[in-house]
């Protein structure tokens with residue numbers, strides 16, 4: 001049975017480390033739990049906020065509704081072809097941990113997106129991007145649940161309407177869909193490495209390393225660490241290209 005807590009501190013759940021309280025708070029670890037939640041009075045009678053890693057949310061005061069912490073876990077290869085695989089990743093997986101897993105498995109496509117904070121489920125919402133790559137380049141489809149009807153929905157890459165830090169989930173479907181998993185096409189052979197960003201090229205040249213999934217990921221991690229403080233040490237929300245204040 002789903003556990004709904006009251007007056008929960010959100011400090012550990014946002015990268016600014018802001019002390020705000022949620023009137024109601026619950027953690028969702030499966031699609032079934034979400035469906036169960038949709039029928040509770042706590043969900044029906046007040047506003048709700050889906051929360052991934054809290055790295056793109058700025059709390060300015062307590063949240064007088066229900067905060068739903070997304071915690072679905074799992075990574076599964078669901079299809080193979082000669083040079084590619086389809087990987088289904090549940091929305092509560094930590095994005096960077098997933099990228100590290102891909103690097104370890106020698107799966108190409110997300111190495112330039114190393115060290116971006118947050119969860120897999122939030123990644124398509126603003127079409128996360130860095131160092132010449134965006135998640136839209138590898139998304140096959142996004143699975144979600146309609147928060148009004150509880151029905152499962154699948155959005156193909158085209159249906160996601162991806163743009164620069166944009167997608168349909170920030171516009172027509174804003175706050176209407178619970179993203180439950182993202183399926184990505186990654187390369188297993190003949191990787192298409194993107195070293196177009198000068199800083200990556202310079203690091204590889206300096207360290208006399210030839211481009212590979214691992215060396216690119218390492219270079220991106222080094223560049224990012226030199227530019228931005230670790231949110232675990234100094235609270236921050238990265239670059240303010242489109243970060244949303246939260247009231």
Ligand SMILES: Cc1cc2nc3c(=O)[nH]c(=O)nc-3n(C[C@H](O)[C@H](O)[C@H](O)COP(=O)(O)OP(=O)(O)OC[C@H]3O[C@@H](n4cnc5c(N)ncnc54)[C@H](O)[C@@H]3O)c2cc1C
Nearest residue numbers: 050052053054055056117118119121122128129179237238
């Ligand atoms: C240090 C730092 C560096 C960053 N660098 C980059 C960068 O290089 N490139 C980049 O693109 N972004 C960057 N960001 C922004 C951030 O990493 C991304 O926006 C990330 O995708 C947010 O993920 P999250 O899980 O923390 O989302 P949250 O902040 O928890 O939520 C963001 C939004 O998504 C919604 N949401 C979350 N999960 C779900 C779900 N499962 N279903 C439906 N809605 C959901 C929330 O309701 C909210 O509206 C950076 C942030 C920080 C702190």
